[in-house]
Amino acid sequence: MSSTTPNNPAQAAAPSVAAQVGALRTQLTSPGAPFELAPVTLKDGSTASAYRNAFRTLPDVLNAGRAHGPMEFLIFGDDRWTFDRFFAAADAAASRLQKQYGLRAGDRVAIAMRNRPEWAVALVAAALLGAVPVPLNSFGLNSELMSNLEDTTPTWLICDSDRFERVGGSLGELKMVPKVVVVDGEGGDVRWSDLIAPGHDGYDAPELLPDDRALILFTSGATSRAKGVESNQRAVCQAIFNIDYISAVAAMSSPEAVGRIMARKLQPTTLSAVPLFHVSGLHAQLLISLRHGRRLVFVHRWDPQSAIETIRKENVTQFNGAPSMVQQLIAQPGFELPENSGNLSGLGFGGAGLHQRLITDVLEKFPGRMSGIGFGLTESNGVCAACSGRLFEEHPAASGALSPIIDIRIAGVNGEALPAGESGEVWLRGVSLMQGYWGQPKATEAVMQDGWFRTGDIGVIDANGVLTIVDRIKDVINRSGEKIAAVEVESCLMQHDALEEAAVFSMPHEVTGEQVVAVVVGKPGAEVSEGALREFVSQRLAAYKVPNLIVVRGQPLPRNPAGKMLKSNLRKLVDELNGTAV
Template sequence: MEDIGEVLARCQQEMTAPGAPFELDDERLAGRTVKVYRNAPRTLPEFLDAGRAHGEREFMVYEGDRWSFTRFYAAADAFAAVLAGRFGVRAGTRVAIAMRNRPEWAVAFVAAASLGAVPAPVNSFGMREELLDALAQIEPRVLVCDLDRFNRIDGGPGVSGCEIVLADAEPMPDGGVHSMSALLAAASSEPAPPRGPGAGLGVGPDDPALLLFTSGATSRAKAVLSTQRAVCQALFNLDYIGAVAAKSSPALIGAMIERGFAPTTLMAVPLFHVSGLHAQLLASLRHGRRLVLMHRWDPARALELIRQERVTQFNGAPSMLTQLLEAPGIADPEVLRSLSGFGAGGAGLPQRTIDRLVAFTDRIAGVGFGMTETNGVGAGISGEAFRLNPRCSGVVSPIIEVRVVGAQGETCAMLERGEIWLRGVTLMSEYLRDPRATAEALTPEGWLRTGDVGYVDEEGQLYIVDRIKDVINRNGEKIAAAEVESCLMQHPEVREAAVFGVPDEQAGEAVAAVVVTREGSALGIEEIVAHVRAHLAAYKTPSHVYLRSEALPRNPAGKLLKGELKESYRAG
């Protein structure tokens, strides 16, 4: 009898063979040969056009407002006509999007992408400085935002020639800001833009497709630029992962089908993340799945929506999944009547969450590992394979190479721990306008240094065990410690500051700050927290603040001994 490793290997071999749906091919990119899915769409306009076939089927539900695929595409086409006719958006033009999850976010994205333009989703949790910095990097022709984000930037994007479109408000009295609803109402006067394969957009696989922001380990969020080919290969890889799960877990798939509910995902992760954009919005659009959008995460509200909307799938950050599984009412028969699958990405799952997932013997659960810089592609595991090996981060994708690298740059032996490097067709082109950061992340041979420590076993399963980068993972949001430290140091009474993550049962990790104030200062913890909250997104605000009078520990070269500091305050 085959073990699960043999089953997975056989599934991959069968599904990627010549003539199979996920047939692999070789392409030359940047002087190297990479594996690609032969049948994947070549560009985002081609990918998006396939969703039109779903017609009057329900696509999105938001705060009681229901959108069919027909309604959605009508809005996206109308807004594309406005972008092209009124604002001159063309292939390669950048269009920024800054708002909470809502249907208009998706309309703006699809409208821009269908023109061959470059959508640039911005972190909607950002405060004024963060939003303006992101817009300065992007230099968009159009910013589509909600009223909250508009007010945060004081009504001006700080970018010459950038038009602002409000998704949820009327035009401003001075006429300098547009209303999406008003633009859509008048869209019939704009010529319809070309669409579909061969529409003459002038967009090819090597052209830019997407800008997403990632904080990484630096004090400034970086804009990750990806090509049309990279994004489309990543999206097709999601189909491959689903096909492997179905083929290797027939009993679980059979139980899901027997429940008889239309595939419906509860969407709580932000759309500006690859996990929300790729794995939920775009995958659902192409394959005709329903999306139920949450305005903000709340486990009690999530359970209510699962019951009301007959949700079949929940994917979220590990902390979200933990909170959902521990919420009162998760075992309600009306919740479990439809809920068939759970998924998590990013950091590893706590053991108690794994135990709860495995206890659902007739539900599909899975995890994945990827990065913004890889368009989410890396490794994935679900279904029976996850149940048998829930501590691993997934089986390596057939279009990605993995190298485990030691401290001296040597390739580690199997099962030996080192930094995970990734290479393949889905990798970013660059960090926009940041050649130094790009060179630090990408080797001349095309490897991406992930900053994560792990190993690969003999069956090609990847294990992530630690992080090199000084990044805090709070509720799935990556927080650069250097960014919070920089903010703290802007306070005139702060002399030194060190920020790091500490374990937190609810959020996975919480932000801790050690602050050295100037001599004679009366600065208190509440004032420090208020200072950070006034300048950075709320989720970056420290949950734990420790005041000290003595200097922070440093080595003879002046480097901060953060490890020593962490141990001291975790113990205390």
């Protein structure tokens, strides 16, 4: 048989990118490899896989950033910080907090301000002392901020003037009143300028263990009072190292895109619009940039038009944001022109419930880049699945390839493990999981089962270990016994050219038990009607999936600071207004 015969094994189709990623995982995690895995015993006595070469404690991660010295690190308007300037401020604050004011390892330090260099200084100063940073929701009003402070009893509150104005008059109501530092104004117990002034005598670094407490991050609190997620040193360090693993896999599976990035010879620079008080902003942007000598450009508030100006002016190479932010950015006229976004190596966004139109727009307007998605939670320190570059192009609707340090179970209704290809609740177990919700053992027990964390997300894993998130359990609509994924109806609606946003959810119905309800926002100047949208959906989905009610809203849909839709707010609005325009 001729060597040119198609049946020749040498002429067989190249393996899929997902299969290549699976092979890279084996290569990178094998003994002696950079991401070698080793068993570790966790605090509860269980065993988990961990990266052997990861840092042991958060101060170890932070101190690695000192090597970048004179390189530029943080940009906030006209204020520009090198790594040297940053560590001088952090060391001074750590010294005085410890030696003048008695801050000890294990004490909690609340941080409440918008993204700015002082936020990062406060976090690093606290962490270097083994104290526990407690970032608060900077968008929160008095009640939310005060509940966070009440729950975690910090000894210090480091904030900006806006946050101080919101809570300053209420702090005396707390059982433990924290000392206050205001970084950009008057008030408080200690002046920020005095705290970071030169001339200190250093600090005594504590001896920390991997099981010691490192961080408390609050969940988004979309439907209830936010809970403080407590993580130890090991969990945070493993999560940071896992981002390096994801980057290595992406680079090795997308060499052409990486070659183009390297040819530009630019310092990696991220436009940071995601709040630092969330794991996506803290871990994947601030801490990774600090460790690897990258620049972070902070924006005071998100505006897509000014974002393009910043991307051009600062030679931004990466933007990661909520899906709504990415959609708004790429919709800006001229975004795809080389003079505006030519130095962007990629766009990144969360990997759950993305609309197909957003995926299509990114791939069409931004081809051949290292764009990608990821899926993780505060409770897992962001670790679960991710993909970018060619893997994202091959699996654009997926949430990514699984991380080596997390075990995943697609669970049936009784908790049984389901085989590949079947959908069920996503359960996670591994070294990066939280220790629990701070001071809330019952809430912790409610989401943990035999060491597994129940995410509340519905997902499916294919034969190559690629995870796709289908929906949230609470967003599955049961209409006369038929199960409807809200995200499927949302994605269908978002194919309509006149729509800017859409949210789909269930509401009670006398006959069908639950009904499909949609709230939509039209593009500026577009005419949108309920009848036309119902007809549009009926031509594309089964009749039982067509919304019973579609409400056209004249303003953006409500979202929390992480970009997640606040469907509970929409349910209340629809219920109160009985389907009239909102």
